[in-house]
Amino acid sequence: MAHKTDIEIARKASKLPIQQIGQKLGIAWEHLLPFGHDKAKISEAFVASLADRPDGKLILVTAINPTPAGEGKTTTTVGLGDGLNAIGKKAAICIREASLGPCFGMKGGAAGGGYAQVIPMEEMNLHFTGDFHAVTSAHNLLSAMIDNHIYWGNALEIDQRRVVWRRVMDMNDRALRDVVTSLGGVTNGFPSQSGFDITVASEVMAILCLSTDLADLNARLGDIIVAYRRDKTPVYCRDIKADGAMTVLLQQAMQPNLVQTLENNPAFVHGGPFANIAHGCNSIVATKTALKLADYVVTEAGFGADLGAEKFMNIKCRKANLAPAVVVVVATIRAMKMNGGVAKADLGQENVAAVQAGCANLGRHIENVKSFGVPVIVAINHFATDTQAEANAVKDYVTTQGTEAIMCRHWAQGSAGITDLAIRVAAIADADMANFAPLYPDDMPLFEKIQTIARRIYRADDVLADKKIRDQLRAWEDAGYGHLPVCMAKTPYSFSTDPNLRGAPTGHSVPVREVRLSAGAGFIVAICGEIMTMPGLPRVPSAETITLNGAGQIDGLF
Missing domain, CATH: 3.30.1510.10 (Domain 2, N(10)-formyltetrahydrofolate synthetase)
Structure with a gap:
């Protein structure tokens, strides 16, 4: 059978009118501002009316450091939301909106993949609701x-x-x-x-x-x-x-956007800061609205757990008074092999030794997330080339880290391929095992906050910052900004600031090139290494293959 592309799968979806998706969450049609038939904003008045309702359980999906082999974090987020609904739970998904930059640059669309997608896929990756x-x-x-x-x-x-x-x-x-x-x-x-x-x-x-x-x-x-x-x-x-x-x-951009998954489950798609140069989480208003309307809310944080999850915990949860009940760390056998030194071209061949060598990256993320006081479970996003021996190697390793890994086939099978994970995640969330706390207190000096993240999350020996940067941080403390959290801007591809240093490196230092005060957002940005706040296009941008076909449909957008 010919392999269908994500966009082909999305086009064949049986969409419900957005009013029916709203009804699943108890949102009356008059509180929806429709954008076409399949997406809508939720009125500010309705969001405000939910304040006294109890919150559902918040589930964070994060990942190992991304590799060119692909991890499927958003795909797993969507799949898990569908899976929870499939086992009879009332669940919603909260993800970020896609930026046109990477869409036309290197990464393509950002709405999940295979049979675990949020739709309408094309609109979500282009102008969407104009936010x-x-x-x-x-x-x-x-x-x-x-x-x-x-x-x-x-x-x-x-x-x-x-x-x-x-x-x-x-x-x-x-x-x-x-x-x-x-x-x-x-x-x-x-x-x-x-x-x-x-x-x-x-x-x-x-x-x-x-x-x-x-x-x-x-x-x-x-x-x-x-x-x-x-x-x-x-x-x-x-x-x-x-x-x-x-x-x-x-005003209108502040209202959360409601769309649906391929399985017609509700998805909130709102806000879009990158996790390598900003805080990498969807909006607080969307997350809080979802928590008032669903018993389980599955959300994600950008890139690996060293960036997105750290900022989710230290910035978003701190500011919004949120606490995750359980964290899912997404990994793939292919990425384990790549972290173990295998070239991308050779990832299809069984290599248990490389899988075992690459698991160090996963282990560090598990340990880091646990340091926030939350239970962790690993989702292995299945690829057709994975072998049983390789899967067992990951599962055995994760067991030594005091948690469990579950093979997930949601990309190929939708919710039916992820029910094992959904059952375990719901059980862990219901057990109220989390004892969440951010990594550092508000009153810690700013430079010490940067050092704390560098040492405890990146496992760096030290932070390199010249006198001008340290003086600037002290000046902001004197001006009353010392209580703010820090937002690290660094490469997502490594725990270090060298994107080519895979695995779980030690013995490295974190150079801070510049610090910026975001007094309105309420954090200090520390720009590390060579990270850019304006990306460039790659040698062959995705835009070269995006076009309209004879039927007026978009081709090339994944």
């Missing part, structure tokens, strides 16, 4: 108003050399990383050096995902530091008077 466009517009409105304020006399006495608010767009474009603006004479303003980040790295995106309601959103936008005066005092977004208009632009 990312709203974030881009709100961010760049502030950029325009800062330049305009300076142009018309600079009453706030902004030091033009110290404008820290850049511009954003939702596309990979390395040419825009560093630019000079306002060339062309007096009428265009004063030339200045600036640059673009990708929209998902915008502080506005982080604020959207961490705000509890529109009032909180407005306050956080006002707290954004956009520039400094010559005396180093900060200038805020509210000083520029942009916060109100930005909130207006984001």
Whole structure:
């Protein structure tokens, strides 16, 4: 039988009208703002009405460090949500929206895969409900108003050399990383050096995902530091008077999006910060809404557990007063072999020794997640080339780590292929075994927070940061920002800052190149190694093969 692509499977899905998906969660049609027939936003009034309801169980899906072999974290998240519903549980899924950057760059679509997908797949990977466009517009409105304020006399006495608010767009474009603006004479303003980040790295995106309601959103936008005066005092977004208009632009974007899986189960898809340069979790408002409406909520955090899960625990859970009941770590036999030194071209051949060697990466993630006080279970995302001996090697290894690994076939079989995991996850969640606590307290000095993550999660010997960075962190502490958590920006491909260092490296150091204060979002960003906040396109971008076919359908989008 010919192998069907993800998009072919998605097109053959039997979709229900979005109102019927809402009914499954008890959302009346008048509280849904439909975008076509198969997606809708949930009204702010309805979200607010849920405040006094009890919360369901929160299940986090994370993974080992990603490899070119593929892990299938989103696929497992979707499959587990379907699996819980299949065994009679009331479950919902919470994932992030897809950025156009990687969609047209290297990674392609981001809605799961095989028979564990969220639909409509094409719309979710393109414009969806316009949330990312709203974030881009709100961010760049502030950029325009800062330049305009300076142009018309600079009453706030902004030091033009110290404008820290850049511009954003939702596309990979390395040419825009560093630019000079306002060339062309007096009428265009004063030339200045600036640059673009990708929209998902915008502080506005982080604020959207961490705000509890529109009032909180407005306050956080006002707290954004956009520039400094010559005396180093900060200038805020509210000083520029942009916060109100930005909130207006984001009003609809704040409402969670409701869609469905291939098996017609509810999925919330809202917000989209990357986990390697931002905090990598879907919105707090979507997660909290789902927890009020379902008994089990399956969510994911971007990239491996060293990035997404760490930030989920230390940033999202801390700020939203959430606690996961159980964490699922996704691994594949193929990725274990790759971590064990096998080349991608040779992954189809049985190699138990390489699987055993590569398990060190998985073991470290298990240990790290357990350090937050939450129970861990491993999901082995099945590939056709996996052998029983290789699967047994992973299961045996995981047993030595004090937990269990379950083979999952949801990609090929949908919910029927993941019921074993669903039964165990529900049992662990119901047992209330978690004793969750973040890795560090609020009152720990900022540099010590960075050191704590580097040493306890990355297993680094030390953090390398010059005096300028340490002085900057101390200055932020003196200004009242010392209580904030830190958001590490680093490569997702290794525990270290060297993307080629696979497995479970030790004896490495973490160089911090730059620190940024996201006062509105409420965290400090530590930029480590060579990580970029504006990605570039690869030599052969996915965009080259994305096209419309004769039937007007999209081809090449996975």
